[in-house]
Amino acid sequence: MAPPSPSIQSFFQPRSIATDQQPKLASAPIPTGDGFSGEELTSPTNPNSSNHRTPRQRYEDRKIADLVAGPGPVSLTGLIVNMYEQAQTSKRPKAAKGMLRLIIRDDTGALMLKLYYADTTYDLRLGQLCKVWTPHVSANDKDAALTPSTLLFTSIFPERDRSCFFSKLHDDATAARYKTPLGYEQGKGNPLRYLMTLKEYLDGGHQIHDSKILVCIKSIGPRKNFTNKDGVLTLKVEMCLFDNTAEVAFTLWGMASASVMDWRPSSTVLLISGPQLNAKTGASLGLARSTIVDVDPCMPETNWLRAFAARLTRRDSVVQAFPSGVFDVDAPLNVANRIRFTFADLDEFIQTNPGGFISVIIVEMNLINLRRDQRLLCAECCGVPVYANSLSTTCKNCEAEVKLELNPRIVGNMIDETGSLTGAKCIWSSLAFEQLLGRSAQELIECDANVIRDMQHYMLYLRFTLAFAWAEEVGKVVDPEGAERSPTPKATETSKQRKAQRSKTRSPDGELDDDDLNKLERPVERSSVAYEESQ
Numbered sequence: 001m002a003p004p005s006p007s008i009q010s011f012f013q014p015r016s017i018a019t020d021q022q023p024k025l026a027s028a029p030i031p032t033g034d035g036f037s038g039e040e041l042t043s044p045t046n047p048n049s050s051n052h053r054t055p056r057q058r059y060e061d062r063k064i065a066d067l068v069a070g071p072g073p074v075s076l077t078g079l080i081v082n083m084y085e086q087a088q089t090s091k092r093p094k095a096a097k098g099m100l101r102l103i104i105r106d107d108t109g110a111l112m113l114k115l116y117y118a119d120t121t122y123d124l125r126l127g128q129l130c131k132v133w134t135p136h137v138s139a140n141d142k143d144a145a146l147t148p149s150t151l152l153f154t155s156i157f158p159e160r161d162r163s164c165f166f167s168k169l170h171d172d173a174t175a176a177r178y179k180t181p182l183g184y185e186q187g188k189g190n191p192l193r194y195l196m197t198l199k200e201y202l203d204g205g206h207q208i209h210d211s212k213i214l215v216c217i218k219s220i221g222p223r224k225n226f227t228n229k230d231g232v233l234t235l236k237v238e239m240c241l242f243d244n245t246a247e248v249a250f251t252l253w254g255m256a257s258a259s260v261m262d263w264r265p266s267s268t269v270l271l272i273s274g275p276q277l278n279a280k281t282g283a284s285l286g287l288a289r290s291t292i293v294d295v296d297p298c299m300p301e302t303n304w305l306r307a308f309a310a311r312l313t314r315r316d317s318v319v320q321a322f323p324s325g326v327f328d329v330d331a332p333l334n335v336a337n338r339i340r341f342t343f344a345d346l347d348e349f350i351q352t353n354p355g356g357f358i359s360v361i362i363v364e365m366n367l368i369n370l371r372r373d374q375r376l377l378c379a380e381c382c383g384v385p386v387y388a389n390s391l392s393t394t395c396k397n398c399e400a401e402v403k404l405e406l407n408p409r410i411v412g413n414m415i416d417e418t419g420s421l422t423g424a425k426c427i428w429s430s431l432a433f434e435q436l437l438g439r440s441a442q443e444l445i446e447c448d449a450n451v452i453r454d455m456q457h458y459m460l461y462l463r464f465t466l467a468f469a470w471a472e473e474v475g476k477v478v479d480p481e482g483a484e485r486s487p488t489p490k491a492t493e494t495s496k497q498r499k500a501q502r503s504k505t506r507s508p509d510g511e512l513d514d515d516d517l518n519k520l521e522r523p524v525e526r527s528s529v530a531y532e533e534s535q
Contacts, residue, residue, distance in 0.1 A: 065108035069139035078106035114155035127295030179298035199245035219383035265383025343419030355469030364412025377404035
C-alpha cells in the first residue's frame with residue numbers, strides 16, 4: 001500500500017513573532033468588522049449628514065446644455081424648479097420605496113432627475129441649489145411629459161449604487177448665477193417669450209404650451225393633511241397669487257408644499273412656466289410634471305412687481321407698524337408757530353408741510369363691536385390678518401408667535417368743518433392710543449363690557465386735537481393704474497387732547513390762541529375712573 005502523500009501544511013513550519021505587547025485574553029474577542037467605515041455606512045442612508053463627497057472616479061462637471069445622452073460619469077449643479085413624489089409598489093426587499101421626480105435647471109437648460117430612495121428622507125424645496133453625480137444620461141423618457149427644455153433625464157439610487165450621489169448645496173453666490181430665467185433677453189421689447197399677465201393667462205393664454213406668468217404671493221394658507229383618490233395621506237397648501245391685473249389660487253401637494261416655509265407674502269415673486277389650470281373651476285393653478293417654477297427670478301420685472309405689492313400692502317393692510325426714525329414726535333410741540341389745519345388744507349398742502357395739528361370730532365367708535373368679535377388687537381402674518389383680544393397670539397399658518405397692536409378701526413369716522421377721515425387710514429402710535437383712550441392696551445383688554453360701553457359713549461362727539469405728520473415714503477398711496485390718490489394724513493402722533501367744548505374758533509392767522517397752547521403744553525391725564533364716573 002502506497003504511503004499517503006504529504007499535505008500542503010507540512011511544507012510550512014509555524015513561527016512565533018516576538019512582541020512586547022501582552023497577549024489579549026480569550027474572553028475579549030477581537031471585532032472583525034465588515035470592511036466598511038462608519039461614514040461609509042451612514043452616508044448612503046443619510047445623504048443629509050454629509051453634503052461633501054469625494055468620488056472614487058473622475059466626474060466631468062458640465063452644463064446641462066452640454067450633456068449628451070449616453071454613459072459617462074458627469075456632475076451637474078442647478079436649482080430645483082419642480083418636484084413630484086411617486087410611490088413604488090414593488091415588494092422586493094431591495095427595491096426602492098419611492099421616487100422623486102425633480103426638474104433641475106442651470107443657466108443653460110433643464111434636466112429631469114429620477115431620485116429613487118428606500119430609507120432616506122429628502123428635505124427639498126423649490127428654488128434650492130443641489131448637485132448631482134451620475135454615471136449616465138438618457139434621452140426620450142417615455143414615462144414623463146417632457147418639455148423642449150428637458151429632453152434629457154437621468155436616474156440615480158444613491159442607497160444602492162455607489163457611482164451616483166445627490167447633495168444639497170448652501171452657496172448663495174452660486175445660486176444667484178442661476179436666477180436668470182431661461183431664454184431671458186434683456187433690452188428687448190418682450191424679453192421673455194410667452195410672458196403674459198395673469199388676466200391674459202386666465203382669459204385664454206393657458207392654451208399656449210409654454211405660457212409664463214410672473215406673480216407675487218398675496219397670502220399663504222396652512223398646510224393640511226389630505227387623502228387622495230388612491231387612499232394615500234399627503235400634504236396640501238393653498239396660496240393666493242396676484243399681479244397688477246388679477247388674482248388666482250395656487251395649490252402645492254406633497255413635499256412641494258414644504259417650499260412655502262421659505263416664502264413671504266408680498267415679497268416672494270414666482271415665475272411659473274407652463275402651470276396647470278384646473279379644468280373644472282378654471283380659477284386655480286397647480287404644478288404639472290413639466291411646470292418650471294423660478295423663485296425670485298433675476299429680472300427688472302421682479303423688482304417692479306415686488307414694489308407694486310409693497311404699495312398694496314401699505315394701502316390694504318389691517319394695521320401698519322408706526323415707523324421708527326421717520327417722525328420727530330417732539331417737533332410739533334417745540335415749534336414757534338403751531339399751525340392748525342383742516343382736512344381741506346391737508347388735501348392741498350400736506351405734501352409740502354411736514355405736519356401740524358388738526359381739531360376733529362369723533363362721530364363713530366367701534367370699541368364694543370371689536371371687543372365682541374375678538375378683534376381689539378390685530379397684526380398680519382403670512383399675508384393673513386390675525387386678530388385677538390390679547391397682546392400676542394399664534395399664527396395658524398406658520399405657528400409663530402405674533403405680537404399684536406391696537407386695531408386702528410377702534411376709531412371710526414372723524415370730521416371737522418371741511419371734511420372727514422376714518423381712523424383706519426391713520427398710523428397710530430402706541431402713545432397716541434394710550435392718550436386717546438386714557439389707558440394702555442393691556443388695561444383696555446382687562447376692561448369688562450360695561451366699562452367698554454361707557455368709554456365708547458363718552459368719547460362720541462367729543463373734540464380732540466391731533467398732532468400729525470406726513471412722510472411720502474410712508475404715506476403715499478398709488479393705485480394699480482399708477483395715479484396718485486388724494487393725500488390723507490397717514491401718521492397720527494402723540495398729544496391727543498380732548499376738548500371740552502363742542503366747537504372751537506380759529507384765529508384769523510391760522511395759529512392756535514393762548515388758551516389752546518396752554519392746553520397742549522399741559523396734557524390732560526385721564527384714568528379709567530373718569531369713564532366710570534361719567535355714566
